[in-house]
Amino acid sequence: xxxxxxxxxxxxxxxxxxxxxxxxxxxxxxxxxxxxxxxxxxxxxxxxxxxxxxxxxxxxxxxxxxxxxxxxxxxxxxxxxxxxxxxxxxxxxxxxxxxxxxxxxxxxxxxxxxxxxxxxxxxxxxxxxxxxxxxxxxxxxxxxxxxxxxxxxxxxxxxxxxxxxxxxxxxxxxxxxxxxxxxxxxxxxxxxxxxxxxxxxxxxxxxxxxxxxxxxxxxxxxxxxxxxxxxxxxxxxxxxxxxxxxxxxxxxxxxxxxxxxxxxxxxxxxxxxxxxxxxxxxxxxxxxxxxxxxxxxxxxxxxxxxxxxxxxxxxxxxxxxxxxxxxxxxxxxxxxxxxxxxxxxxxxxxxxxxxxxxxxxxxxxxxxxxxxxxxxxxxxxxxxxxxxxx
Ligand SMILES: [Zn+2]
Ligand SMILES: [Zn+2]
Numbered sequence: 001x002x003x004x005x006x007x008x009x010x011x012x013x014x015x016x017x018x019x020x021x022x023x024x025x026x027x028x029x030x031x032x033x034x035x036x037x038x039x040x041x042x043x044x045x046x047x048x049x050x051x052x053x054x055x056x057x058x059x060x061x062x063x064x065x066x067x068x069x070x071x072x073x074x075x076x077x078x079x080x081x082x083x084x085x086x087x088x089x090x091x092x093x094x095x096x097x098x099x100x101x102x103x104x105x106x107x108x109x110x111x112x113x114x115x116x117x118x119x120x121x122x123x124x125x126x127x128x129x130x131x132x133x134x135x136x137x138x139x140x141x142x143x144x145x146x147x148x149x150x151x152x153x154x155x156x157x158x159x160x161x162x163x164x165x166x167x168x169x170x171x172x173x174x175x176x177x178x179x180x181x182x183x184x185x186x187x188x189x190x191x192x193x194x195x196x197x198x199x200x201x202x203x204x205x206x207x208x209x210x211x212x213x214x215x216x217x218x219x220x221x222x223x224x225x226x227x228x229x230x231x232x233x234x235x236x237x238x239x240x241x242x243x244x245x246x247x248x249x250x251x252x253x254x255x256x257x258x259x260x261x262x263x264x265x266x267x268x269x270x271x272x273x274x275x276x277x278x279x280x281x282x283x284x285x286x287x288x289x290x291x292x293x294x295x296x297x298x299x300x301x302x303x304x305x306x307x308x309x310x311x312x313x314x315x316x317x318x319x320x321x322x323x324x325x326x327x328x329x330x331x332x333x334x335x336x337x338x339x340x341x342x343x344x345x346x347x348x349x350x351x352x353x354x355x356x357x358x359x360x361x362x363x364x365x366x367x368x369x370x371x372x373x374x375x376x377x378x379x380x381x382x383x384x385x386x387x388x389x390x
Contacts, residue, residue: 001376001377001378002119002120002376004372004373004376004377007116007119007120007372007376008297008300008368008369008372010115010116011112011113011115011116011365011368011369011372012112012300012301012365012368012369014111014112014115014116014368015108015109015112015361015364015365015368016361018108018111018112019361021049022104022108022360022361022364023357023360025045025046025049025104025107026100026101026103026104026352026356026357026360027100027352028045029041029042029045029046029087029095029099029100029103029104030094030095030100030351030352031352033089033090033094033095034087034088034089035088035089035090035091035133036088036130036131036132036133036134036135036137037064037065037066037088037130037131037135037137038066039066039087039088039130039131040065040066042066042087042088042100042103043059043066043067043068043087043128043130046068046085046087046103046104046106046107046126046128047059047068047070047128049104049107049111050070050107050110050111050126051070053111053114054072054114055070055071055072055110055111055114055126056070056071056072057069057070058070061127061141061144061146062140062141062144062145062146063140063144064130064131064137064140064141066128066130066131067127067128067129067130067137067141067146068126068127068128069125069127069128069146070107070110070125070126070127070128071123071124071125071126072110072113072114072117072123072124073117073122073123074117074118074119074120074121074122074123074124074375075117075118075119075120075121076121076122077121077122078120078121078122078123078375079121079122079151079152079374079375079381080122080123080125080149080150080151081122081123081124081125081150081151081152081153081154081371081374081375082124082125082126082127082147082150082152082153082154083106083109083110083124083125083126083127083153083154083155083367083371084106084126084127084129084138084153084154084155084319084322085102085103085104085106085107085126085127085128085129085155086099086102086103086106086129086130086132086155087099087100087102087103087128087130088130088131088132088133088135088137089133090133090343093343093344093345093348094348095348095351095352096342096343096344096345096347096348096351097132097133097157097342097343097347098157098158098335098342098347098348098350098351098356098359099132099133100351100352101158101335101351101356101359101360101363102155102156102157102158102363103128104360104364105156105359105360105361105363105364105367106126106155106156106364106367107126108360108361108364108368109126109363109364109365109367109368109371110124110125110126110368112364112365112368113368113371113372113375116372117375120372120375120376121375121376122375124371124375125150127141127146127147127150127153129141129318132317132318132319134173136279136280136281136318136321137318138318138319138321138322139279139281139318139321142321142322142325147322147325147326150326151326151327151374151381151385152287152290152326152327152328152374152381152384152385153319153322153326153327153328154290154294154328154329154330154331154367154370154371155319155330155367156330156331156332156333156359156363156366156367157317157330157331157332157333158332158333158335158336158347158350158351158356158359158363159332159333159334159335159336159342160334160335160336160337160338160339160340160341161306161332161334161338162298162303162304162305162306162331162332162333162334163305163306163307163308163331163332164286164291164292164294164295164298164305164329164331164332165286165288165291165307165308166284166286166308166312166314166330166331166332167246167283167284167285167286167308167312167314167320168281168283168284168314168315168316168317168319168320168330169216169218169244169245169246169251169283169314169315169316170244170245170246170247170248170250170251170280170281170282170283170316170320171242171243171244171251171280171281171316172242172243172244172251172252172254172255172277172278172279172280173240173241173242173243173277173278173279173280174221174240174241174242174243174255174258174259174275174276174277174278175238175239175240175241175275175276175278176199176202176238176239176240176241176262176273176274176275177236177237177238177239177273177274177275177276178195178198178199178202178236178237178238178262178265178266178269178271178272178273179195179235179236179271179272179273179274180192180193180194180195180198180233180234180235180236180237180269180270180271181193181233181235182232182233182234182235183232183233184231184232184233185230185231185232185233186231189233192233192235193233193235193269193270193271194233194234194269194271195227195234195235195236195237195269195271196226196227196234196237197265197269197271198237198262198265198266198268198269198271198273199223199226199237199238199239199265201264201265201268201269202239202261202262202264202265203221203223203239205261205262205264205265206219206221206241206258206261209257209258209261213254214245214246214250215311216245216246216250216311217243217244217245217246217250217251217254218242218243218244218245219241219242219243219244219254219258220241220242221239221240221241221242222239222240223237223238223239224238224239224240225237225238241258242280243255243258243280244280244316246283247283248282248283251280255277259275262275280316281316281317281318281319281320281321282320282321282323282324283316283320284317284319284320284323284328284330285320285323285324285328286323286328286329286330286331287323287327287328287329287384287387287388288387289327289380289383289384289386289387290327290328290329290370290374290384290387291329291331293370293373293374293380294329294331294366294367294370297365297366297369297370297373298331298333298362298366300369301362301365301366303333303334303362303366305331315342317330326388327384327385327387327388329370331366333359333362333363333366334359335347335350335351335355335356335358335359336350336355
Protein backbone atom coordinates (compact mmCIF):
# COMPACT_ATOMS: atom_id res chain seq x y z
CA UNK A 1 0.00 0.00 0.00
CA UNK A 2 1.37 3.47 -0.83
CA UNK A 3 2.21 5.80 2.05
CA UNK A 4 -1.15 7.52 2.24
CA UNK A 5 -0.19 10.19 4.73
CA UNK A 6 2.65 11.27 2.44
CA UNK A 7 0.24 11.44 -0.53
CA UNK A 8 -2.24 13.46 1.57
CA UNK A 9 0.46 15.97 2.50
CA UNK A 10 1.32 16.40 -1.18
CA UNK A 11 -2.36 16.86 -2.10
CA UNK A 12 -2.71 19.59 0.56
CA UNK A 13 0.36 21.33 -0.85
CA UNK A 14 -1.09 21.12 -4.36
CA UNK A 15 -4.29 22.89 -3.26
CA UNK A 16 -2.24 25.60 -1.57
CA UNK A 17 -0.13 26.08 -4.73
CA UNK A 18 -3.31 26.60 -6.77
CA UNK A 19 -4.97 28.89 -4.21
CA UNK A 20 -5.09 32.03 -6.38
CA UNK A 21 -6.45 30.21 -9.43
CA UNK A 22 -9.09 28.44 -7.33
CA UNK A 23 -10.33 31.58 -5.60
CA UNK A 24 -10.47 33.40 -8.95
CA UNK A 25 -12.58 30.54 -10.38
CA UNK A 26 -14.96 30.60 -7.41
CA UNK A 27 -15.37 34.39 -7.65
CA UNK A 28 -15.96 34.21 -11.40
CA UNK A 29 -18.81 31.71 -10.92
CA UNK A 30 -20.19 33.79 -8.03
CA UNK A 31 -20.21 36.93 -10.19
CA UNK A 32 -22.12 35.17 -13.00
CA UNK A 33 -25.04 33.41 -11.28
CA UNK A 34 -26.91 31.06 -13.62
CA UNK A 35 -30.17 29.23 -12.92
CA UNK A 36 -30.78 25.49 -13.08
CA UNK A 37 -29.76 23.85 -16.38
CA UNK A 38 -28.62 27.22 -17.76
CA UNK A 39 -25.19 27.06 -16.11
CA UNK A 40 -23.36 27.50 -19.42
CA UNK A 41 -20.59 29.83 -18.23
CA UNK A 42 -20.12 28.14 -14.85
CA UNK A 43 -19.90 24.68 -16.39
CA UNK A 44 -17.44 25.91 -19.05
CA UNK A 45 -15.30 27.62 -16.38
CA UNK A 46 -14.97 24.39 -14.39
CA UNK A 47 -14.35 22.25 -17.50
CA UNK A 48 -11.59 24.62 -18.59
CA UNK A 49 -9.99 24.54 -15.13
CA UNK A 50 -9.99 20.72 -15.20
CA UNK A 51 -8.64 20.58 -18.75
CA UNK A 52 -5.83 23.00 -17.90
CA UNK A 53 -4.77 20.48 -15.25
CA UNK A 54 -4.85 17.45 -17.53
CA UNK A 55 -8.32 15.98 -17.05
CA UNK A 56 -10.15 14.34 -19.96
CA UNK A 57 -13.49 16.16 -20.01
CA UNK A 58 -16.72 15.03 -21.63
CA UNK A 59 -19.39 17.73 -21.76
CA UNK A 60 -23.14 17.23 -21.87
CA UNK A 61 -23.32 13.82 -20.15
CA UNK A 62 -26.62 12.24 -19.07
CA UNK A 63 -28.50 14.25 -21.67
CA UNK A 64 -27.87 17.52 -19.80
CA UNK A 65 -26.03 20.25 -21.69
CA UNK A 66 -24.39 21.74 -18.61
CA UNK A 67 -23.37 18.43 -17.00
CA UNK A 68 -19.84 17.04 -17.42
CA UNK A 69 -17.62 14.07 -16.61
CA UNK A 70 -13.91 14.81 -16.05
CA UNK A 71 -11.60 11.91 -15.29
CA UNK A 72 -7.99 11.09 -14.54
CA UNK A 73 -6.63 7.56 -14.23
CA UNK A 74 -4.20 6.01 -11.75
CA UNK A 75 -1.57 3.31 -12.20
CA UNK A 76 -3.84 0.26 -12.52
CA UNK A 77 -7.29 -1.18 -11.92
CA UNK A 78 -9.11 0.11 -8.87
CA UNK A 79 -12.22 1.90 -7.71
CA UNK A 80 -13.81 4.91 -9.40
CA UNK A 81 -14.28 7.71 -6.87
CA UNK A 82 -16.50 10.62 -7.85
CA UNK A 83 -16.33 14.15 -6.50
CA UNK A 84 -19.50 16.02 -7.39
CA UNK A 85 -19.64 19.66 -8.48
CA UNK A 86 -22.75 21.86 -8.23
CA UNK A 87 -22.77 25.34 -9.75
CA UNK A 88 -26.37 26.52 -10.15
CA UNK A 89 -27.64 29.69 -8.48
CA UNK A 90 -31.01 30.82 -7.11
CA UNK A 91 -33.57 33.14 -8.73
CA UNK A 92 -33.07 36.79 -7.77
CA UNK A 93 -30.52 36.25 -4.99
CA UNK A 94 -27.72 34.59 -6.98
CA UNK A 95 -25.21 32.27 -5.28
CA UNK A 96 -27.02 32.34 -1.93
CA UNK A 97 -26.43 28.59 -1.54
CA UNK A 98 -22.68 28.90 -2.19
CA UNK A 99 -22.57 26.48 -5.12
CA UNK A 100 -19.62 28.44 -6.54
CA UNK A 101 -17.67 26.94 -3.64
CA UNK A 102 -19.08 23.43 -4.16
CA UNK A 103 -18.17 23.40 -7.86
CA UNK A 104 -14.70 24.87 -7.45
CA UNK A 105 -13.77 22.72 -4.44
CA UNK A 106 -14.81 19.57 -6.33
CA UNK A 107 -12.59 20.44 -9.30
CA UNK A 108 -9.76 21.42 -6.95
CA UNK A 109 -10.00 18.14 -5.04
CA UNK A 110 -9.81 16.22 -8.32
CA UNK A 111 -6.76 18.19 -9.44
CA UNK A 112 -5.03 17.62 -6.08
CA UNK A 113 -5.70 13.85 -6.26
CA UNK A 114 -4.40 13.78 -9.84
CA UNK A 115 -1.05 15.14 -8.66
CA UNK A 116 -0.44 11.88 -6.73
CA UNK A 117 -2.42 9.50 -8.93
CA UNK A 118 0.74 7.93 -10.39
CA UNK A 119 1.06 6.12 -7.04
CA UNK A 120 -2.58 4.99 -6.72
CA UNK A 121 -4.85 2.53 -8.54
CA UNK A 122 -8.29 3.37 -9.91
CA UNK A 123 -9.46 6.75 -11.11
CA UNK A 124 -10.88 10.02 -9.85
CA UNK A 125 -13.84 11.58 -11.62
CA UNK A 126 -15.17 15.09 -11.15
CA UNK A 127 -18.82 15.01 -12.20
CA UNK A 128 -20.56 18.28 -12.99
CA UNK A 129 -24.14 17.95 -11.71
CA UNK A 130 -26.34 20.90 -12.73
CA UNK A 131 -29.77 21.94 -11.50
CA UNK A 132 -29.60 21.00 -7.80
CA UNK A 133 -31.97 23.83 -6.84
CA UNK A 134 -35.20 22.14 -7.87
CA UNK A 135 -34.08 20.49 -11.10
CA UNK A 136 -32.80 17.17 -9.76
CA UNK A 137 -29.82 17.05 -12.09
CA UNK A 138 -28.28 14.12 -10.20
CA UNK A 139 -31.56 12.16 -10.37
CA UNK A 140 -31.72 12.64 -14.15
CA UNK A 141 -28.05 11.71 -14.55
CA UNK A 142 -28.41 8.60 -12.36
CA UNK A 143 -31.38 7.44 -14.46
CA UNK A 144 -29.26 7.96 -17.59
CA UNK A 145 -26.60 5.65 -16.13
CA UNK A 146 -23.91 8.26 -15.45
CA UNK A 147 -23.19 6.79 -11.99
CA UNK A 148 -23.16 3.13 -13.07
CA UNK A 149 -19.36 2.83 -12.88
CA UNK A 150 -18.94 4.95 -9.76
CA UNK A 151 -17.99 3.14 -6.52
CA UNK A 152 -18.38 6.06 -4.10
CA UNK A 153 -19.32 9.75 -4.33
CA UNK A 154 -18.84 12.87 -2.24
CA UNK A 155 -19.28 16.64 -2.26
CA UNK A 156 -19.00 19.39 0.34
CA UNK A 157 -21.54 22.16 1.06
CA UNK A 158 -20.77 25.43 2.88
CA UNK A 159 -22.86 25.90 6.05
CA UNK A 160 -22.98 27.36 9.55
CA UNK A 161 -21.39 24.27 11.18
CA UNK A 162 -18.85 21.55 10.35
CA UNK A 163 -20.84 18.30 9.96
CA UNK A 164 -20.42 14.99 8.17
CA UNK A 165 -23.46 13.04 9.39
CA UNK A 166 -26.27 15.52 8.76
CA UNK A 167 -28.94 13.92 6.57
CA UNK A 168 -31.53 15.59 4.37
CA UNK A 169 -35.29 15.36 3.90
CA UNK A 170 -37.09 13.42 1.19
CA UNK A 171 -39.21 15.81 -0.84
CA UNK A 172 -42.01 16.13 -3.37
CA UNK A 173 -43.00 19.18 -5.38
CA UNK A 174 -46.61 19.85 -6.23
CA UNK A 175 -48.21 22.31 -8.64
CA UNK A 176 -51.92 22.88 -8.00
CA UNK A 177 -54.09 24.60 -10.61
CA UNK A 178 -57.75 25.58 -10.31
CA UNK A 179 -60.04 26.27 -13.24
CA UNK A 180 -63.20 28.33 -12.64
CA UNK A 181 -65.24 30.72 -14.73
CA UNK A 182 -64.62 34.42 -15.35
CA UNK A 183 -67.42 36.95 -14.81
CA UNK A 184 -67.78 40.64 -14.02
CA UNK A 185 -67.06 40.82 -10.31
CA UNK A 186 -69.61 43.58 -9.70
CA UNK A 187 -72.39 43.20 -12.24
CA UNK A 188 -72.60 39.39 -12.45
CA UNK A 189 -70.68 37.68 -9.63
CA UNK A 190 -73.33 34.96 -9.47
CA UNK A 191 -72.20 33.76 -12.90
CA UNK A 192 -68.55 33.33 -11.94
CA UNK A 193 -66.65 30.44 -10.40
CA UNK A 194 -63.81 31.87 -8.34
CA UNK A 195 -60.52 30.01 -8.79
CA UNK A 196 -58.75 32.31 -6.31
CA UNK A 197 -61.19 31.23 -3.58
CA UNK A 198 -60.18 27.62 -4.20
CA UNK A 199 -56.52 28.59 -3.79
CA UNK A 200 -57.14 30.45 -0.54
CA UNK A 201 -59.18 27.55 0.85
CA UNK A 202 -56.46 25.10 -0.11
CA UNK A 203 -53.91 27.27 1.69
CA UNK A 204 -56.06 27.24 4.82
CA UNK A 205 -56.74 23.50 4.55
CA UNK A 206 -53.01 22.78 4.36
CA UNK A 207 -52.27 25.11 7.28
CA UNK A 208 -54.83 23.11 9.31
CA UNK A 209 -53.26 19.83 8.21
CA UNK A 210 -49.86 21.09 9.30
CA UNK A 211 -50.88 20.89 12.99
CA UNK A 212 -51.21 17.13 12.66
CA UNK A 213 -48.05 16.04 10.91
CA UNK A 214 -44.81 14.65 12.37
CA UNK A 215 -42.15 17.04 13.61
CA UNK A 216 -39.70 16.06 10.87
CA UNK A 217 -42.10 17.01 8.05
CA UNK A 218 -42.32 20.34 6.25
CA UNK A 219 -45.09 21.63 3.96
CA UNK A 220 -44.61 25.06 2.45
CA UNK A 221 -46.00 26.82 -0.58
CA UNK A 222 -46.93 30.00 -2.42
CA UNK A 223 -49.72 31.26 -4.65
CA UNK A 224 -48.17 31.79 -8.08
CA UNK A 225 -51.29 33.00 -9.89
CA UNK A 226 -54.27 34.67 -8.24
CA UNK A 227 -56.19 36.45 -10.97
CA UNK A 228 -55.86 39.26 -13.49
CA UNK A 229 -57.82 42.22 -12.10
CA UNK A 230 -60.06 42.94 -9.09
CA UNK A 231 -63.12 43.42 -11.27
CA UNK A 232 -62.84 39.99 -12.91
CA UNK A 233 -63.75 36.81 -11.03
CA UNK A 234 -60.50 34.83 -11.44
CA UNK A 235 -61.02 31.89 -13.78
CA UNK A 236 -57.53 30.48 -13.17
CA UNK A 237 -55.26 30.23 -10.15
CA UNK A 238 -52.15 28.26 -9.31
CA UNK A 239 -50.02 27.30 -6.32
CA UNK A 240 -46.63 25.71 -5.88
CA UNK A 241 -45.84 23.51 -2.85
CA UNK A 242 -42.92 21.61 -1.42
CA UNK A 243 -43.66 18.61 0.83
CA UNK A 244 -40.80 17.08 2.78
CA UNK A 245 -40.20 14.45 5.46
CA UNK A 246 -37.43 12.32 6.93
CA UNK A 247 -38.46 9.36 4.78
CA UNK A 248 -39.71 9.06 1.23
CA UNK A 249 -42.65 6.99 2.48
CA UNK A 250 -43.93 9.74 4.79
CA UNK A 251 -43.29 12.46 2.20
CA UNK A 252 -45.49 10.49 -0.23
CA UNK A 253 -48.18 9.98 2.42
CA UNK A 254 -48.30 13.73 3.11
CA UNK A 255 -48.40 14.49 -0.61
CA UNK A 256 -51.62 12.47 -0.88
CA UNK A 257 -53.14 14.40 2.05
CA UNK A 258 -52.18 17.78 0.52
CA UNK A 259 -53.85 16.76 -2.74
CA UNK A 260 -57.01 15.98 -0.71
CA UNK A 261 -56.86 19.56 0.67
CA UNK A 262 -56.95 20.88 -2.90
CA UNK A 263 -59.70 18.50 -3.98
CA UNK A 264 -61.82 19.59 -1.00
CA UNK A 265 -61.40 23.25 -1.97
CA UNK A 266 -62.33 22.44 -5.56
CA UNK A 267 -65.53 20.72 -4.43
CA UNK A 268 -66.43 23.63 -2.15
CA UNK A 269 -65.96 26.29 -4.82
CA UNK A 270 -67.10 24.40 -7.91
CA UNK A 271 -63.73 24.65 -9.61
CA UNK A 272 -61.92 21.82 -11.29
CA UNK A 273 -58.43 21.03 -10.00
CA UNK A 274 -55.29 19.71 -11.63
CA UNK A 275 -52.40 18.48 -9.49
CA UNK A 276 -49.00 17.94 -11.09
CA UNK A 277 -46.45 16.10 -8.96
CA UNK A 278 -42.74 16.45 -9.60
CA UNK A 279 -40.90 13.77 -7.65
CA UNK A 280 -38.41 15.57 -5.46
CA UNK A 281 -35.37 14.15 -3.76
CA UNK A 282 -34.78 11.08 -1.61
CA UNK A 283 -33.41 11.47 1.91
CA UNK A 284 -29.63 11.55 2.37
CA UNK A 285 -28.05 8.48 4.04
CA UNK A 286 -24.41 9.33 4.75
CA UNK A 287 -22.00 6.37 4.50
CA UNK A 288 -20.57 5.97 8.03
CA UNK A 289 -17.11 4.75 6.97
CA UNK A 290 -16.65 7.57 4.46
CA UNK A 291 -17.95 10.13 6.97
CA UNK A 292 -15.46 8.93 9.61
CA UNK A 293 -12.58 9.18 7.11
CA UNK A 294 -13.65 12.69 6.03
CA UNK A 295 -13.92 13.69 9.68
CA UNK A 296 -10.37 12.41 10.39
CA UNK A 297 -9.10 14.42 7.43
CA UNK A 298 -10.87 17.55 8.70
CA UNK A 299 -9.05 17.10 12.01
CA UNK A 300 -5.75 17.29 10.09
CA UNK A 301 -7.00 20.65 8.75
CA UNK A 302 -7.94 21.85 12.24
CA UNK A 303 -11.70 21.67 11.73
CA UNK A 304 -13.75 20.05 14.47
CA UNK A 305 -16.78 18.11 13.21
CA UNK A 306 -20.03 18.46 15.18
CA UNK A 307 -22.63 15.73 15.46
CA UNK A 308 -26.13 16.54 14.21
CA UNK A 309 -28.67 17.58 16.84
CA UNK A 310 -31.43 15.10 17.76
CA UNK A 311 -33.93 17.35 15.98
CA UNK A 312 -31.74 18.62 13.16
CA UNK A 313 -33.01 21.37 10.86
CA UNK A 314 -32.62 20.07 7.31
CA UNK A 315 -33.34 20.83 3.68
CA UNK A 316 -33.37 18.47 0.71
CA UNK A 317 -30.79 17.67 -1.94
CA UNK A 318 -30.55 15.46 -5.00
CA UNK A 319 -27.41 13.99 -3.37
CA UNK A 320 -29.97 12.06 -1.29
CA UNK A 321 -30.90 10.05 -4.38
CA UNK A 322 -27.24 9.25 -5.06
CA UNK A 323 -26.81 8.09 -1.44
CA UNK A 324 -29.59 5.55 -2.02
CA UNK A 325 -27.69 3.87 -4.87
CA UNK A 326 -24.02 4.10 -3.87
CA UNK A 327 -21.85 4.97 -0.83
CA UNK A 328 -21.96 8.75 -0.49
CA UNK A 329 -21.30 11.64 1.85
CA UNK A 330 -22.55 15.23 1.75
CA UNK A 331 -20.58 16.95 4.52
CA UNK A 332 -20.87 20.60 5.49
CA UNK A 333 -18.06 23.01 6.38
CA UNK A 334 -18.60 26.12 8.46
CA UNK A 335 -18.58 29.39 6.50
CA UNK A 336 -21.07 31.57 8.43
CA UNK A 337 -22.17 32.04 12.07
CA UNK A 338 -25.11 29.88 13.27
CA UNK A 339 -27.40 32.91 12.93
CA UNK A 340 -27.01 32.97 9.13
CA UNK A 341 -29.11 30.54 7.08
CA UNK A 342 -28.63 29.38 3.51
CA UNK A 343 -30.59 31.07 0.68
CA UNK A 344 -30.06 34.53 2.20
CA UNK A 345 -28.19 37.64 1.10
CA UNK A 346 -25.77 37.19 4.04
CA UNK A 347 -24.93 33.64 2.92
CA UNK A 348 -24.38 34.87 -0.65
CA UNK A 349 -21.97 37.56 0.51
CA UNK A 350 -20.07 35.03 2.64
CA UNK A 351 -19.67 32.77 -0.40
CA UNK A 352 -17.26 35.34 -1.89
CA UNK A 353 -15.57 36.34 1.37
CA UNK A 354 -12.34 35.10 3.00
CA UNK A 355 -14.49 32.66 5.04
CA UNK A 356 -15.89 31.29 1.77
CA UNK A 357 -12.38 30.93 0.33
CA UNK A 358 -11.32 29.04 3.48
CA UNK A 359 -14.18 26.56 3.01
CA UNK A 360 -13.27 26.19 -0.66
CA UNK A 361 -9.65 25.26 0.18
CA UNK A 362 -10.49 23.03 3.17
CA UNK A 363 -13.26 21.23 1.26
CA UNK A 364 -10.83 20.59 -1.62
CA UNK A 365 -8.21 19.24 0.79
CA UNK A 366 -10.62 17.09 2.83
CA UNK A 367 -12.17 15.55 -0.29
CA UNK A 368 -8.75 14.99 -1.90
CA UNK A 369 -7.49 13.21 1.22
CA UNK A 370 -10.67 11.13 1.50
CA UNK A 371 -10.40 10.12 -2.17
CA UNK A 372 -6.74 9.16 -1.69
CA UNK A 373 -7.75 6.83 1.16
CA UNK A 374 -10.59 5.28 -0.84
CA UNK A 375 -8.27 4.63 -3.80
CA UNK A 376 -5.27 3.46 -1.79
CA UNK A 377 -6.80 1.46 1.08
CA UNK A 378 -8.64 -1.57 -0.33
CA UNK A 379 -9.73 -2.76 3.14
CA UNK A 380 -11.38 0.55 3.92
CA UNK A 381 -13.04 0.61 0.51
CA UNK A 382 -14.48 -2.85 1.22
CA UNK A 383 -15.92 -1.53 4.50
CA UNK A 384 -17.36 1.49 2.66
CA UNK A 385 -19.18 -0.85 0.29
CA UNK A 386 -20.24 -3.12 3.14
CA UNK A 387 -21.79 -0.08 4.81
CA UNK A 388 -24.43 0.10 2.10
CA UNK A 389 -25.92 -3.19 3.38
CA UNK A 390 -25.97 -2.31 7.09
ZN1 LIG B 1 -29.82 25.52 -1.87
ZN1 LIG C 1 -27.03 24.07 -1.98
